Amino acid sequence: MKRLKLVDKLVFFVNSIVATMLLLSYILPYVSPKNFALLSVLSLAVPFLILLNILFFVYWLLKVKKQLLLSLIILFIGYNYLFSLYKFSSSKNIEDPNNISVMNYNVRLFNVFEWIPDETVKIQIVDFISEKQPDVLSMQEYRPDEAIDLKGYYKYEELSGKKVKNGQAIFSKFPIVNSGSIEFPNTSNNAIFVDIVKAKDTIRIYNVHLQSLGIDPTVEKLANESSENLFKRVSKTFKMQESQTDLFLQHKARCKYKMVICGDFNNTAYSYVYKEIKGDLQDAFVEGGNGFGRTFNFKFFPVRIDFILADDAFEVNGFKTFDVELSDHYPILAKLKLAK
Template sequence: MKGLSLWSKIVFFINSLVAFLLLISYVLPYIPPKSFASLSVLSLGVPLLIMFNIIFFIYWLLRVRKQMLLSLIVLLLGWNYINSMYKFSASEAIADDANFSVMSFNVRLFNRFGWLPRKTVKQDILQFIKEENPDVLCLQEYRSGDPIDLKGYYNFNARQTKGVKSGQAIFSKFPIVNSGSLEFPNTYNNAIFVDVVKQKDTIRVYTFHLQSSGIQTDVEKLKEETSGHLFKQVRSTFKTQQEQVELFLAHKAKSHYKTIVTGDFNNTPYSYIYRVVKGDHFIDTFEEAGNGFGKTYNFKYFPMRIDFILADKDFTVNGFKTYDLKLSDHYPIKTTLKLH
């Protein structure tokens, strides 16, 4: 660091720390939260770490300093992370008679407790669904006690199904020939699935809502929380999510159908949870055909993508869209697929 002023030395020290944390984050998807929950919490901050490293790289580049290589090398090593955070170009939607669409949307109980200052949220969501007209619709935080009716759709758990927790529902224009639920213990969360028949093919569709950390989305209220309490809360949540995902994976392993997984993961693409669900067999439809940050959760100043539609590699992804629709604390997403 010869030739650097005191100020530049301080900046480079901070730069080195941020670069190191980003480098460490690259191994987080391979570390089970049960083994090292404290480290897993770092995955939530990956978008910020990427942004800070880009800023440091530009800072040193403008000063024509070799220190720019530190952040540049770390960013290049994690290029897949950047691609997961931001899609620089979207694939054009490809029209095909064999296409069908899948939508996932956490509807936040249709604004039951008045989070949004409007009284027509449920009606507006219904109108949105009718306009978009997805072939398969997966809803999380759905109130079966206040059901919706969609003409032309079969459904599972749209009204309370005996022995199945409320909270998730699947609607399908294709006939449903089988359905069921995975009841996660000690929580209101669960996963449900349906087997639908499209022409001669049977397709399994899962939707789930993994454990939530319960962290405030309002930044001002979040400031009132102690860092220790937040840290402990997130660690506990990640451990519970791992247990829930293990139940899901065991269930999925028994099926031989081509599969689509949708839902609110309550975790990021940089997490162990996401990696083990996606595995080697699924495509992240946003990464394949999305655009921009793909933000699915309304967290101020922070592009959180925690809702996903994953599809078997037997499917071709012919389109993806994230809707900037403020009818929940989540944004709906839809993909267009074609079965090979």
């Protein structure tokens, strides 16, 4: 350290802070937001912290300095986090006639408030879905509309709201024999489920939409909001997400069928709620995806908050994130095959 120039000493000081924050974030999935809400907020920054530590490692590597060991060791300790952020392997794509294609898509009310200045957005979304023809489609922030006509599907929807009816929906090419909703108090968010029948198998499909963070990702909006207000609001949201997760897990524990959980968790794969909902299930992106797998259009770094989870009764034969900018979320699709 004594041999470092002043600039490098400052760089290493910042490097130490960033490395410590990343190390601290490794315990976040095991920390209840109700007990440490402010600490849980750090889970949103994990992708950014990983990328910063990689940059610090490269910086010291190019300078041939032993300080590279700090970020290298921290990254190595949390190598599972690194692979959750970026999959280096090619995307799995095994075609099999027994595959069940499952798509999850937060459609942001089909652009009813014209966030995207294009009146054809809802038609483009329907055309995209019709082209991909998923066997099962889970949608958040869904609203019924005469122009939204998906032919060949059974449907279950749960809606609320006065001005614009909206909620969650599940479409299935397989018959729906049971359905229902898990209501979350004091919010329009909820979880819904359907039981579908494929051949002799009954499969439970969940669509989970946890409390939104309410963060506008544009630079202008973030710049005008104080960090104190932002932290308080996000902390409150994380507490609500934990309560909603508890209600969902109580329902999930009573399910006797093979299951797939889809949804917009409004939180990352480094969070407490993700760990609790995932449990022993497979994350389809981790098993079959590649690249960053980002699902939310956040300008600063890749964020994955939409998930498809499947239990061990399924083989994950493929996963894809579609670069379709018709919402603030990107659609994801998994190919699942029931293991014999």
